[in-house]
Every structure is written in C-alpha cells, then in structure tokens.
Amino acid sequence: MNNIRNFCIIAHIDHGKSTLADRMLEITGTIDKRKMKDQVLDRMDLERERGITIKLQPVTMNYSGYILNLIDTPGHVDFTYEVSRSLAAVEGAVLLVDASQGIQAQTLANLYLAIEQNLTIIPVLNKIDLPAANPEKVKKEIVKLLGCSGDEIILASGKTGAGVEEILKAVIERVPAPRHVGVETQDFASLRALIFDSNYDEYRGVVAYVKIVDGEIKKGDKISLIATGAKSEAIDIGIFKPDYFSTGILKAGEIGYIVTGFKEVSECRVGDTVILQKDNGQVTPLQGYKEVKPMVYAGVFPREGDEFQELREAISKLKLNDSALFFEPEQSNALGFGFRCGFLGLLHLEIFQERLRREYNLDLIITTPSVVYKVYKKDNEEVLVRTPQKLPDPTEILRIEEPWSSLDIITPKDFLGNVMQLTQEKRGVYVNTEYLDEDRVILHYHIPMSTILTDYYDKVKSASSGYASINYEFLDYREADVVKMDIMVAEEAVEALSIIVYRDEAFRRGKEIVNVLKETLPRQMFVIKLQASIGGKVIAAERISAMRKDVTAKLYGGDVTRKRKLLEKQKKGKKKMMAMGKGSVEIPSDTFVKILKK
Numbered sequence: 001m002n003n004i005r006n007f008c009i010i011a012h013i014d015h016g017k018s019t020l021a022d023r024m025l026e027i028t029g030t031i032d033k034r035k036m037k038d039q040v041l042d043r044m045d046l047e048r049e050r051g052i053t054i055k056l057q058p059v060t061m062n063y064s065g066y067i068l069n070l071i072d073t074p075g076h077v078d079f080t081y082e083v084s085r086s087l088a089a090v091e092g093a094v095l096l097v098d099a100s101q102g103i104q105a106q107t108l109a110n111l112y113l114a115i116e117q118n119l120t121i122i123p124v125l126n127k128i129d130l131p132a133a134n135p136e137k138v139k140k141e142i143v144k145l146l147g148c149s150g151d152e153i154i155l156a157s158g159k160t161g162a163g164v165e166e167i168l169k170a171v172i173e174r175v176p177a178p179r180h181v182g183v184e185t186q187d188f189a190s191l192r193a194l195i196f197d198s199n200y201d202e203y204r205g206v207v208a209y210v211k212i213v214d215g216e217i218k219k220g221d222k223i224s225l226i227a228t229g230a231k232s233e234a235i236d237i238g239i240f241k242p243d244y245f246s247t248g249i250l251k252a253g254e255i256g257y258i259v260t261g262f263k264e265v266s267e268c269r270v271g272d273t274v275i276l277q278k279d280n281g282q283v284t285p286l287q288g289y290k291e292v293k294p295m296v297y298a299g300v301f302p303r304e305g306d307e308f309q310e311l312r313e314a315i316s317k318l319k320l321n322d323s324a325l326f327f328e329p330e331q332s333n334a335l336g337f338g339f340r341c342g343f344l345g346l347l348h349l350e351i352f353q354e355r356l357r358r359e360y361n362l363d364l365i366i367t368t369p370s371v372v373y374k375v376y377k378k379d380n381e382e383v384l385v386r387t388p389q390k391l392p393d394p395t396e397i398l399r400i401e402e403p404w405s406s407l408d409i410i411t412p413k414d415f416l417g418n419v420m421q422l423t424q425e426k427r428g429v430y431v432n433t434e435y436l437d438e439d440r441v442i443l444h445y446h447i448p449m450s451t452i453l454t455d456y457y458d459k460v461k462s463a464s465s466g467y468a469s470i471n472y473e474f475l476d477y478r479e480a481d482v483v484k485m486d487i488m489v490a491e492e493a494v495e496a497l498s499i500i501v502y503r504d505e506a507f508r509r510g511k512e513i514v515n516v517l518k519e520t521l522p523r524q525m526f527v528i529k530l531q532a533s534i535g536g537k538v539i540a541a542e543r544i545s546a547m548r549k550d551v552t553a554k555l556y557g558g559d560v561t562r563k564r565k566l567l568e569k570q571k572k573g574k575k576k577m578m579a580m581g582k583g584s585v586e587i588p589s590d591t592f593v594k595i596l597k598k
C-alpha cells in the first residue's frame with residue numbers, strides 16, 4: 001500500500017486541468033499514442049463540444065514503481081459537487097493556477113474544499129508557455145494564499161509538457177500513501193469502500209466508483225451497502241484506464257470500480273459504504289457526503305405525453321451519474337405528469353436536458369427555472385414554493401422570503417467601480433474588500449440567489465472585460481417583494497412560462513419576456529398575441545404577425561372571383577387555428593432558459 005498515491009487536479013475553470021492530465025497519461029504510457037487526443041479524460045461528446053469538464057474522471061497510472069490514481073475534476077461552479085466528492089477519495093490535490101490569469105474565484109473555493117479534507121496541496125503555476133504569463137506575480141499570490149515558500153511551487157505547462165514529470169515526482173514525495181483509519185493490520189481488516197461516484201452502463205448495469213478504505217474485495221464477493229441495505233454480488237471489479245479494466249480485485253488504498261449487479265438504480269448512492277455481507281452489522285460506515293442543496297428548480301415534462309415512464313427511468317439512471325440532481329414527481333394541469341427537478345445552476349440544467357436528449361432520446365418541456373421561496377401565510381402556514389404555479393393567492397400571503405447567497409468577486413482594481421455599481425444595481429449588499437495583491441481585489445457581497453442565476457454572471461464578465469470571476473454559496477433567507485407574472489400566448493396562459501419577479505421590476509421583465517418570445521416563437525398562419533400579466537392585468541404586450549402563404553400564386557391571370565374565394569378560405573383557416581389556441585403554437589425547449597438569461 002506504500003506505493004499508492006491518490007490525487008486530484010483542482011483549479012478554476014479553464015486553468016488547464018484536463019490538458020495537464022493528458023501529459024501525465026502520455027508520460028506514464030497509460031493511453032496508447034494512437035488513441036490520444038486533447039483533453040482525453042473529457043469522455044462525453046458534450047464535454048468535448050463545449051470544451052469544459054462536467055464529470056470527475058479517475059484514471060490509474062504506473063510511474064517509477066508507483067501506482068498513481070488521478071482524478072480530473074471540473075472547474076465550473078455548477079459542478080462543485082464533483083470536486084468535493086473527488087477530494088474525499090484522495091490524499092493530495094494538485095492546485096493549478098493559470099500563470100496569465102492568477103488566482104480566480106474557483107481557485108479559492110476548490111482550495112478551501114481541499115483544505116477541509118486535510119489534503120496535501122501541491123501548488124502548480126500552469127501555462128507558463130503563454131506570452132502573457134506573469135509567473136513572478138502569480139507566484140507571490142500563491143505564496144500569500146497558501147503561506148508556502150516559493151520553491152514549493154512547480155512551474156509547468158500542460159501544453160509543452162514542461163514541469164509535468166516534476167509534478168508526478170512531487171505527488172510521490174509529498175502526498176502521503178493512503179492511510180488506514182482504525183485497525184493497524186489494515187490488510188486483514190473488513191472491507192469498507194467509499195462510493196464516490198456511479199454510472200449506469202448499458203452492458204454492465206449499475207457500476208459503483210469506489211475508494212477502498214479498508215480490506216479488499218474480489219470478484220464474486222457477496223456485498224452489501226450500509227445505508228440502503230442493498231445486497232448483491234460483485235460481478236466484476238477493476239480499475240480505470242480510463243476505460244473499465246478488469247482486475248478481479250481491489251485492495252486497501254486503491255481506486256476502482258465494482259459492477260454491482262444491483263437491479264434498482266436507487267440502491268446505489270454516492271457516499272454509501274460497501275461492505276461484505278458477512279460483516280453486516282459489524283463495521284461502522286465511512287463518513288459520507290453532505291447532501292447538496294439545489295439552487296434552482298424547474299418542471300421537467302416529456303414533450304410527448306406518453307413518454308412519462310421513459311422519462312422516469314431515464315432520470316433515475318442519469319441520477320447515478322449526476323448525484324447533484326434532485327427530482328420528485330409532479331403533475332401539472334397543462335403539461336401532465338412530469339418531475340420537479342433541482343439543479344446547482346443553469347448550466348447544470350442545460351447539461352441535464354442535453355444528456356436526456358442525447359443519451360435517452362427524450363425531448364422535454366422545461367418550465368422557467370426558479371429558486372425556492374418561503375411563503376408565510378396569514379393562516380400561519382409556511383410553504384416552500386418551488387414553482388410559480390404553487391404561489392398562493394396574494395390575499396393569503398403575509399410575507400415571502402427568498403434565498404440569498406454570499407458572493408465573492410475577484411477583479412482587477414481597474415474594474416472595481418463598474419463591478420460594484422453593477423452588483424449594487426442587482427440588489428447586492430456590500431460586505432467588505434480584501435486585497436489579493438497590489439492590483440487585484442476580492443469583493444464580498446450578499447445578494448439574492450435569483451439575481452446570480454439570471455444574467456449577473458454575464459454582466460460581471462462584460463463589466464470587467466472578462467477579467468472578473470465569481471463564486472457563491474447559499475447564505476440565508478430574506479424578505480422579498482415578489483409577484484407571480486403570467487405569460488399569455490395567443491390569449492392562453494402558458495403555465496411553463498409563469499415566473500416570480502420583483503414587483504418593482506415587473507414592467508421591465510414583462511416587456512423583456514414578450515420580446516424574447518417574439519424573437520423565438522416561429523411565425524404561424526395567424527397573428528399571435530403575446531402578453532405578460534399580473535393578477536389578470538396585462539402589463540406588456542407584443543404580437544407576431546401572420547405568415548402569409550400566398551395561395552393565389554399558382555393562379556394565372558386576372559380571375560378575380562376565384563382569387564377572392566381562395567383568400568376567403570384562407571381567412572377561415574386562420575380562425576380555426578386561432579381557436580386551437582396555444583396548442584398550435586409550438587414553444588421551442590430552450591425558450592425557458594433564454595427568458596431567464598435575458
């Protein structure tokens with residue numbers, strides 16, 4: 001066990017984690033040269049198309065007599081849960097900082113997560129090949145942040161390969177071998193394996209990604225999970241290369257997978273402990289994970305009404321590979337049976353929708369995303385409102401509270417004014433400022449969660465020419481003056497488009513939404529009225545003009561009567577379609593997110 005080293009690569013988004021992992025895989029000869037491609041650990045098409053990592057990805061490498069288990073992690077704030085689960089499976093973290101950008105908001109957030117887990121941190125200054133790199137300045141930032149000495153920081157480039165061997169050597173020297181908690185004779189101890197991720201594989205079924213903390217597990221062993229009580233047999237066992245590579249055995253300290261043989265996907269949960277059935281009741285569970293709290297909710301309905309069962313199955317399977325996802329069944333008058341789902345942010349929602357479409361061939365209707373409001377009613381009842389439809393009648397409401405978050409913004413001083421003005425406009429409450437170095441600051445604010453989830457992030461980016469970065473987490477609930485706004489298309493309220501808005505922003509938001517609809521809805525044979533209303537009162541309106549099919553084009557010459565007759569017929573047709581109301585107006589799936597981001 002002394003020759004095992006487990007570590008993650010953590011960093012702010014785009015600071016080069018997956019590219020650095022590429023070089024490590026090459027140096028250690030883990031991946032065949034012919035199979036090598038850029039960011040090879042980004043295994044989903046979606047990750048490759050977007051150029052971002054969405055999923056944690058473990059891989060086992062051999063290097064100068066050591067077994068190195070690396071976990072590549074995402075950098076985007078919506079996928080922080082992937083990072084924290086990875087950190088719980090390892091003893092060290094390589095912290096990358098882009099030498100041209102310096103420390104950013106998720107550098108700090110991910111570093112603090114690693115420190116909480118008592119991990120050994122190896123600071124790396126990455127992308128030193130960039131002409132804009134400023135290693136001396138960034139080095140100072142890191143020294144100040146970590147309180148380490150300058151020589152502990154390794155200078156590297158995932159692009160050229162500079163410094164990469166040095167990082168591997170530092171992992172071996174500085175990161176401790178996986179330590180056993182409890183009994184001295186760990187090799188003979190009872191099996192305890194931490195499930196840090198899972199997946200549904202078409203051929204293998206439910207696969208658990210595990211770190212073996214104590215004992216060992218062999219193919220064919222009878223296993224059980226402590227929390228869910230699920231029992232089964234380990235059908236196959238192996239390591240990540242990064243494809244599944246069967247070894248038939250995993251020992252204390254190692255990271256690998258177990259093909260569980262579970263029939264129900266809900267039996268396998270991240271944070272649970274795998275034990276041998278014979279040890280049932282005799283071993284204590286490993287410390288699991290904090291439940292993640294979704295930041296934003298949306299209704300998810302199949303576009304085809306009869307696909308509810310497929311949707312249920314698909315979401316349950318996807319949940320295995322996306323443990324931050326929350327879902328519960330929901331019924332809507334207009335949309336039928338579906339689910340209310342919780343996400344960590346809008347990108348998470350977008351990825352969820354896209355994965356269901358690609359991996360499960362499901363087309364969805366997603367209602368306008370919303371945070372959770374706490375509604376205190378006059379009859380002393382307190383309700384959590386996750387969807388605008390469930391907001392009680394205004395006459396019943398005493399007050400409403402909304403979630404707030406603590407927000408950290410890292411920005412160059414030059415943009416301080418812009419960023420502060422924007423944040424104030426967005427209802428942010430200033431807390432204080434810290435200096436990162438002579439020309440960069442960390443601003444601390446408190447701000448309503450709903451603001452961040454909408455357009456705040458994009459606006460901060462443009463207010464700072466792209467230089468500022470943000471991180472946020474839930475803080476508390478505070479009173480909010482909000483109302484429900486209905487959106488009518490062709491004079492019928494579209495349930496999926498209702499939204500809860502600040503009363504003093506209702507007019508502006510109403511106008512914005514009908515404009516977005518005007519731009520996104522396809523034209524029809526008839527005029528479509530678009531309206532926003534509050535409590536039945538229209539506050540904004542637009543219309544999409546009719547597409548006029550020229551039915552007379554085929555007619556030759558001046559037969560006026562026939563021409564008139566045809567036009568009459570066309571008019572009638574229009575009426576019919578109008579009567580069908582919104583049933584005939586298709587609303588594209590991405591409209592809902594577009595509205596929120598506007």
Ligand SMILES: Nc1nc2c(ncn2[C@@H]2O[C@H](COP(=O)(O)OP(=O)(O)OP(=O)(O)O)[C@@H](O)[C@H]2O)c(=O)[nH]1
Binds near residue numbers: 012013017075076128
């Ligand atoms: N010049 C230079 N570019 C790099 C280097 N490492 C990565 N890049 C580029 O930076 C971009 C982001 O690289 P990734 O490896 O995907 O970054 P990441 O940290 O894995 O990103 P996320 O997983 O989405 O957080 C890509 O365009 C890379 O080609 C480097 O050392 N030098």
Ligand SMILES: [Mg+2]
Binds near residue numbers: 017019042053073075
């Ligand atoms: Mg990546």
